[in-house]
Amino acid sequence: GNYPNAPPCIKGWIPWFGAAFEFGKSPLTYISHARDKYGPIFTVFAAGKRLTFVTLHEDFRIFFMSKDVDFEQAVQEAVHHTASISKDSFYKFHPACNTLIKARLAPGNVAQLTDHLCEEFNNHLEMLGDQGTVELNDLVRTVMYPAVMSNLLGTYNSPGRPFTTEQFREKFVIYDESFEYGSQLPDVFLSEWSSSKQWLLSLLRNMVVKAEDDQKSSDTANRTLLQHLIKLITDKFLPNYGLLMLWASLANAVPITFWAVAFIVSNPMVYQTAMEQINTAFKDQDTRKTRVTSEVLQQMPYVKWCILEAIRLRAPGAITRRVVRPLRIQNYIIPPGDMLMVSPYWAHRNPLYFPEPEQFKPERWEKADLGKNVFLEGFVAFGGGRNQCPGRWYAIMELQLFVSLILFKYELSLMDPLPQPSSLHIVGTQQPETRCKVQYTHR
Numbered sequence: 001g002n003y004p005n006a007p008p009c010i011k012g013w014i015p016w017f018g019a020a021f022e023f024g025k026s027p028l029t030y031i032s033h034a035r036d037k038y039g040p041i042f043t044v045f046a047a048g049k050r051l052t053f054v055t056l057h058e059d060f061r062i063f064f065m066s067k068d069v070d071f072e073q074a075v076q077e078a079v080h081h082t083a084s085i086s087k088d089s090f091y092k093f094h095p096a097c098n099t100l101i102k103a104r105l106a107p108g109n110v111a112q113l114t115d116h117l118c119e120e121f122n123n124h125l126e127m128l129g130d131q132g133t134v135e136l137n138d139l140v141r142t143v144m145y146p147a148v149m150s151n152l153l154g155t156y157n158s159p160g161r162p163f164t165t166e167q168f169r170e171k172f173v174i175y176d177e178s179f180e181y182g183s184q185l186p187d188v189f190l191s192e193w194s195s196s197k198q199w200l201l202s203l204l205r206n207m208v209v210k211a212e213d214d215q216k217s218s219d220t221a222n223r224t225l226l227q228h229l230i231k232l233i234t235d236k237f238l239p240n241y242g243l244l245m246l247w248a249s250l251a252n253a254v255p256i257t258f259w260a261v262a263f264i265v266s267n268p269m270v271y272q273t274a275m276e277q278i279n280t281a282f283k284d285q286d287t288r289k290t291r292v293t294s295e296v297l298q299q300m301p302y303v304k305w306c307i308l309e310a311i312r313l314r315a316p317g318a319i320t321r322r323v324v325r326p327l328r329i330q331n332y333i334i335p336p337g338d339m340l341m342v343s344p345y346w347a348h349r350n351p352l353y354f355p356e357p358e359q360f361k362p363e364r365w366e367k368a369d370l371g372k373n374v375f376l377e378g379f380v381a382f383g384g385g386r387n388q389c390p391g392r393w394y395a396i397m398e399l400q401l402f403v404s405l406i407l408f409k410y411e412l413s414l415m416d417p418l419p420q421p422s423s424l425h426i427v428g429t430q431q432p433e434t435r436c437k438v439q440y441t442h443r
């Protein structure tokens, strides 16, 4: 159709050398420049796709709530490329999958996962030994990957398939790093990436077999998320959904864990305030085997504000919906087929909602932290509407638990300057651009 009222569209003179090229180099920087130049709604024509960015907070409601935009249609192709799930299977199972995950990760159920996750964190953190110097991102991955996997999905069968944490880390980092490119391209273009994907899929197949065995002996109340998925997904793509779930649970939360620790340790006043609260909440506890319940977490609101502030500052570069019918926003009509984009990363830099937006200021969360409604207005890191991140309560719990445990057990100091966020990726939270060593000493 013809849409004379479509937003300004940015194309390169030679498409693959103009907009697409510039956009691909550093999308987050590109978006902010485009917004200054073309106004609050603009379309980027890149790599054959129309991406229409909505940057004003007052328009976010339409993005999250309109019946003329669709989540499943926005991500289906990416799901096909990244997890090899067929189109038919995805449209058939995704809605029920979404409902199931939402229910399993509701606040009450998340509280029940805390004890086991705490044990896992204790075990993996103790493996660091009494003192040393490591890259902080490596440390976070080494502890978080196996702990969260075992907490949510269960363990794997080792006989015949030796599997080590280092091997998993290596494969998952490759898979995660090229996830965004992989989501756009058929496997043949990315051979290392696709062999990591195959490795992870066979791991998931193995975990499904183990989960089915264990199911026979464990009662319903103690089922893992994977065991619940087994009951729901009846086609051959079950392990593939497991892989997507695994990626969703680690890809955003692990970099945020890095940033939360780095922000706290690099701000002396913040570090001190957090330590006072942690020492009070954990008084008389053994630093080697620390027991943190969901009640204890509630006694450390300042640590939670630090987590929320890290999420705000390193929020996903973009979240998407597909426009399925002509959509009016302000005076524009967005044509069907467009990918509609909101950037939480940029939204969180609006001084109207977040004064001094670049500053790490945990206190700004004080007024938001009332009971269940912990989020500030203008905060969209977890998306919104029917497809809002179902893992948000779990994410806050695991982060608060990890951060308070590592700070209680170890005295930390950064040996490198606080890294800048990498502006290379647009989907998901930012990785650090440079390496950052941390020195630790057991307390």
Ligand code: HEM
Pocket (backbone or CB within 6 Å): 098, 101, 105, 152, 245, 248, 249, 250, 252, 253, 256, 311, 315, 316, 319, 320, 381, 382, 383, 384, 385, 386, 387, 388, 389, 390, 391, 392, 394, 395, 429
């Ligand atoms: C700080 C950490 C996290 C951030 C910033 C984050 C952010 C997001 C965002 C922006 C979305 C898309 C929402 C939308 O389009 O409106 C999403 C989806 C999702 N997240 Fe998270 N997430 C985090 C942690 C987690 C964790 C820990 C889990 C699992 C335990 C998880 C599971 C999921 C799943 C399964 C979806 C897809 C929902 C669907 O298919 O409808 N996330 N997340």
